[in-house]
Amino acid sequence: MVIDATWLLRLETDGDGPRLAVKDCIDVAGTPTTAACPALMDDPAPAAADAPVVETARRQGARIVGKTNLVELCRHIDGINPWTGTPTNPIDPERVPGGSSSGSAVAVANDEADVGYGTDTGGSVRVPAACCGITGLKTTAGRVPTHGVVEFSRTLDTVGPLARDVAGLAVGMELMEPGFRQADASGVPLTAARLRFADVDPGIDTSLDAVLAAAGVKTVDVTLPEWESWVAAANDIMGAEGYWAQRHLLDRPDLLEERDVESIGGGARIKAGRVAECRRIGLAARSRLGELLADHAFLALPTLRAEPPRMDDVRPGMTYLTVPLNLAGLPAVALPVPRTDGGFPASLQLVGAWYAEEELLAAAAVLEAAVAAR
Template sequence: MSRDATWLLRLDTDGDGPRLAVKDCIDVAGTPTTVACPAIMDDAEPARADAPAVATARSQGARIVGKTNLVELCRHIDGVNPWTGTPLNPLDPERLPGGSSSGSAVAVAVHEADVAYGTDTGGSVRVPAACCGITGLKTTAGRIPMHGVFEFSRTLDTVGPLARDVAGLALGMSLMEPGFRAAPAEAASATVSRLRFPDVDPGIDDAIDEALAAAGMTAVDVTLPEWEDWIDAADEIMTAEGYWAHRHLLGRADRLEERDVRSIRAGESITAARVTECRRTGRAVRARLGALLHQHGLLALPTLRVAPPRIGERARMTYLTVPLNLAGLPAVSLPVPRPGGGFPASLQLVGGWLDEERLLAAASVIETAVGTVDRADRQG
C-alpha cells in the first residue's frame, strides 16, 4: 500500500480557491465516475456534467484537485480495495483507513486537499474521519442533492464533507450549499443526551465525557435497548435497495469483488413486506431520537467503540453510525484526545434535522475546549 492509492485521478487546477477532492462516486464533468470497480471502469465514459454539489463548489472558485479512491461500489466500511489499492492510514499504517470514503479522508489528513467530498450510507464519512483523525459530517437526508452521485441505497445515501477541523466542514457545506454558515457559538446546546453502549473501550468513553465536560455541556446518560433492532432495519434496507441498484453488475461477476457479489445477491431475498417493516422501525427511530433532541438539543456518542482495526482484522465499524442514517439525522465526527494519550477517540455529535448550522457550532465549541490536536505529530 502507498499514498498513491489515495487518488484514482489527479487533476491540475490552477487558482487560489480551496482545494477540493471528490470521491469517485460523484460526477465531475469530463472525468469518468468509476466507483473503483472494474465492472464499471471497463465502459466508463467521462461525465457530461458536474453533480450539483461539485457545480456549486466550482462556481465559487474551488479547485478540484482530483477524484479519490474508495471501497468498490461504496459497499464496505474497511477502506480496502484489492483492485485500486488501499489508502494508507496516516496515523498508523498498520490500521484500516475506514471506508467507503477512504481516499477522501486520507487526502485531507495528509494536507493534499482542504476539503473532500464523501458519501455516507451507514457511516462512510464518519468512520474514515474517525480512523484518520479528522472531522467528517453526515448531512441530513435530502439536504444535499444526490443527482450525479452513484446510488447504493436510495433512501439512506447522503453526501457530506471531510476536513481537518470543524471550520473546514463549514467551508465544505458552503461549497455544497452557497450561503451556508455555521451558527455562532452561543447557539450551541448546553445539554446533551449522552448515549451509552456496551463494549465501548473505556478510554474512548472517558475521552468523550472529558470533551463534553471541557466544553461546559451537561450530559444526561441514556441507554437505547432498541439500538440493535435499528441496526438490523438499516442494514436490511441498505441490502434490499443495493440489490436493485447493482443487480445489473452480476453479469460481470468476475469484475467484482467476491464479497460484493455475495452482498448484492443477498438483497434479492429481502421481501417488500420486510422492507416496509424496516421503514416502520425507521419511524420509531425518528420519534425516539426526536424526543431526546427536543429535550436536550444534541446527542453525543462515540463514532467507533474501539480503535480502528488493524489490516486483516474483522471490521464491524458501523455499530454506532448506521441507525443515524435510518433516522436521517445530521452527525459530525471529530477527534478528541484520550486522557492517557494514544490513538485519538472520535466523538459523534448528532443534531436535529436540517440543523447542521447549530450542530457545527456545538462541534466547534468542543473542538476549542479540547484544544487543537497537532495531527502532524501523530502521523506515521
C-alpha cells in the same frame, strides 16, 4: 488509471480557492465515475456534467484537485480495495483507513486537499474521519442533492464533507450549499443526551466524557434498548435497495470483489414485507430520537466502539454506532478527541436535529476548542 492508493485521478487546477478532493462515485464533468469498481472502469465514459455538489463548488471558486479512491461501489466500511489499492492510514499504517470514503479522508489528513467530498450511507464519512483523525459531517437525509452520485441505497445515501477541522466542514457545506453559514455558538445551548453502550472501550468513553465536561456540555446518560433493531433495519434497507441499484453488475462477476457479488446478491433475498417492517422501525427511531432532541440540543456518542482494526484483523460491526443515524436521517459530526490514556485518538459523534447543521457545527467548534485547550 489508478495513480496511487489515495487518488484515482489527479487534476491540474489554477486559482486560490479551496482545494477539493471528490470521491470517485460523484460525477465531475469530463472524467469517468468508476466507484473504484472494474465493472464500471470497463466502460469509462466521462461524465457529461458535474453533480450538483460539484457544480456549486466550481461556481464558488473551488479547485478540484482530483478524484479519490474508495471501497468498491461504496459497499464496505473498512477502506480496503484489492483492485485500486487501500489508502494508507495517516496515523498508523497498519490500521484500516475506514471507508467507503477512504481516499477523501486520507487526502485531507495528508493536507493534499482542504475539503474532501464523501458519501455516507451507513457511516462512510464519519468512520474514515474517525480512523484518520479528522472531522467529517454526515448531512441530513435529503438536504444535499445526491444527483450525479453512484447510487447504493436511495433512502440512506447522503453526501457530506471531510476536513481537518470544523471550520473546514463549514467551508465544505458552503461549497455544497451556497449561503451556508455556521451559527453563532453563543446562541446554541450546550446540552446533550449522552448515549451509552455496554461494549464501548472504556478509554474511549472516558476521553469523550472529559471533553464534553471541559466544553461545558451538560449531559444526561441515556440507553436505547431499541438500538440493535435499528442497526438491523438500516442494514436490511441498505441491502435491499443496494440490490435494485447495482444488480446489473452481477452480469460481470469477474469484475467485482467476491464479497460484493455476495452482498449485492444477498439483497435480493430481503423480502418486501421485511423492507416495510424496516421502514416502520425507522419511523419509530425518528420518533424516539426526536423526543431526545426535544429535551436536549444534541446527542453525543462515540463514532467507533474501539480503535480502528488492523488490516489483517477486520471484523464486522464498525457501523454499529453510525448506521442508526442514517436510518433516522439525522446530521452527525465526527470529531477527533485525544485519549486520556494516550491511545489511538477517539472520535466523538455529535448529532443534531434535522436540517440543523448550522447549529451542529457551532457546537462542534466549541468542543474542538475544548480539545485544543487541554
